[in-house]
Amino acid sequence: MSIIDLLIGAAIALVCGLDRTAILQVMISRPIVAAPLVAWLLGEPLIGLQIGMMVELLWLARLPVGAAIPPDDTQVAIASSVLAVNLGRALGSPGLEMVMLCLLVAIPLGKIGQYFDHFSRQCNVWLLTRTEACLDGGHFLRAELQHLRGICNFSLAALGTYAVIVIGGFFLVPILWPLVHQALQHSSSWLQLALPLVGVAVILGTVNVSRALTLFCASFGMAFLLMWLV
Amino acid sequence: MALLTRTRIHVWFRLLFLQGSWNFERLQGLGFFFAMLPALKKLYPREQLAKVAKEYTGYFNTHPYLAPLVAGVVLKMEEERAVKQNQNAEIDEFKEMVAAPYAAIGDALFWGGLRPLAAGISLFFAAKGLLWAPLVFLLLYNIVPLTFRVSGFVRGYRQGIHSVEFFQRRRLPDWAIHTKEAAVVVLGGLSAFLVFQHLQREELVSWIGLLTLLPMILLGLLARKGVSTLLLTLISSIVIILLSLFWADVTHLIAI
Numbered sequence: 497m498s499i500i501d502l503l504i505g506a507a508i509a510l511v512c513g514l515d516r517t518a519i520l521q522v523m524i525s526r527p528i529v530a531a532p533l534v535a536w537l538l539g540e541p542l543i544g545l546q547i548g549m550m551v552e553l554l555w556l557a558r559l560p561v562g563a564a565i566p567p568d569d570t571q572v573a574i575a576s577s578v579l580a581v582n583l584g585r586a587l588g589s590p591g592l593e594m595v596m597l598c599l600l601v602a603i604p605l606g607k608i609g610q611y612f613d614h615f616s617r618q619c620n621v622w623l624l625t626r627t628e629a630c631l632d633g634g635h636f637l638r639a640e641l642q643h644l645r646g647i648c649n650f651s652l653a654a655l656g657t658y659a660v661i662v663i664g665g666f667f668l669v670p671i672l673w674p675l676v677h678q679a680l681q682h683s684s685s686w687l688q689l690a691l692p693l694v695g696v697a698v699i700l701g702t703v704n705v706s707r708a709l710t711l712f713c714a715s716f717g718m719a720f721l722l723m724w725l726v
Numbered sequence: 727m728a729l730l731t732r733t734r735i736h737v738w739f740r741l742l743f744l745q746g747s748w749n750f751e752r753l754q755g756l757g758f759f760f761a762m763l764p765a766l767k768k769l770y771p772r773e774q775l776a777k778v779a780k781e782y783t784g785y786f787n788t789h790p791y792l793a794p795l796v797a798g799v800v801l802k803m804e805e806e807r808a809v810k811q812n813q814n815a816e817i818d819e820f821k822e823m824v825a826a827p828y829a830a831i832g833d834a835l836f837w838g839g840l841r842p843l844a845a846g847i848s849l850f851f852a853a854k855g856l857l858w859a860p861l862v863f864l865l866l867y868n869i870v871p872l873t874f875r876v877s878g879f880v881r882g883y884r885q886g887i888h889s890v891e892f893f894q895r896r897r898l899p900d901w902a903i904h905t906k907e908a909a910v911v912v913l914g915g916l917s918a919f920l921v922f923q924h925l926q927r928e929e930l931v932s933w934i935g936l937l938t939l940l941p942m943i944l945l946g947l948l949a950r951k952g953v954s955t956l957l958l959t960l961i962s963s964i965v966i967i968l969l970s971l972f973w974a975d976v977t978h979l980i981a982i
Contacts, residue, residue, distance in 0.1 A: 542857075549859075686970060700946040704834075
């Protein structure tokens with residue numbers, strides 16, 4: 497386990513966590529971008545690509561509409577990449593099984609991200625009264641700074657989620673590894689297929705399109721037959 | 727008094743930080759105030775500025791990619807207001823009138839349609855192990871939002887309140903539905919590709935891949951009933967692990 501790796505992960509978690517809601521929203525926060533990016537910086541880009549691919553579609557159907565806060569798939573992808581790269585080296589098993597275990601541990605922990613995000617948005621309510629007080633006093637620069645304090649709150653939420661998943665992973669994965677190693681040897685490639693398909697199924701079930709099932713089945717059947725017969 | 731291009735660019739850049747202080751009480755209100763302040767500083771004397779600026783800290787919520795369109799119009803209206811010394815009722819009315827519909831259109835078009843579409847296409851590249859799949863996603867996804875962010879702001883400022891009519895003529899709700907349909911088709915193709923690729927790797931017969939549709943439809947129905955993605959993921963993972971162990975035992979026995 498390397499402190500530098502953890503810090504690189506934290507830096508990416510911070511930047512991508514802010515892109516998620518607070519600034520830019522150019523989608524570097526999506527798992528398909530964030531996970532390969534952090535894994536590339538740690539020297540194992542393919543691990544990040546595998547993780548990004550499995551997480552990308554999982555919560556894509558949960559839209560950040562109004563006050564709704566989806567689970568933090570950004571931090572799940574980043575933290576599980578950091579865990580997979582580091583624990584793979586530490587435990588001497590850098591294969592798909594380790595990637596799957598890290599991911600399966602990180603996914604439930606990602607739920608905590610929702611609470612951190614919720615808390616940061618709650619903290620931002622206090623900034624409103626401070627801003628109004630600054631404006632009443634004619635302190636415009638201080639009023640502007642309140643908005644930037646909101647960005648700090650979002651930063652802390654992102655880092656908090658990353659820390660919880662990474663710390664939880666570093667405790668749980670070495671304990672679980674000897675217990676589930678053999679089971680994962682038989683199932684990891686099937687799990688790698690299943691996670692994106694679960695995401696697609698959830699999108700299919702929740703998308704607001706009248707002919708979604710027909711379009712999906714037609715497209716699936718046509719593509720599959722083409723690949724099979726050609 | 728017309729605002730300088732430099733000031734307008736300053737406002738546009740600040741709109742990229744619109745949701746920085748998102749909160750449950752006034753949502754993007756503080757962010758909109760933060761974005762508009764450089765323009766307000768140019769338009770109003772210091773003694774009037776506090777009162778005008780405070781009006782901007784109220785409730786505001788729209789889609790972040792369409793906020794520049796609203797901001798462009800509001801800048802135009804503020805210029806007129808500063809000259810005529812009007813009340814701000816018109817500006818508030820305009821914000822209220824367009825913010826919610828723009829939010830609904832933006833959510834459906836960008837979050838609900840374009841994002842799954844771009845993700846679906848880029849995952850084809852990721853499934854082939856190509857490391858530039860993230861770049862494909864970023865490129866595919868960002869072209870449309872960036873166009874909306876830039877052209878919306880420019881058009882909003884140039885046309886003022888009439889930009890709403892231009893926006894209506896573009897029939898964006900229809901585009902949102904078409905984009906979602908395209909996303910469903912791409913995701914269907916992607917699922918078939920992933921299943922076929924996996925069966926070939928495992929050296930299994932191809933036709934069983936068509937059976938994948940059954941569990942997928944079942945999972946989709948469960949998701950529609952409100953079962954959480956986390957629960958579906960965990961249940962699917964446990965079932966796969968148990969089935970794999972069972973299958974491994976069966977093949978071991980057959981080999982003996």
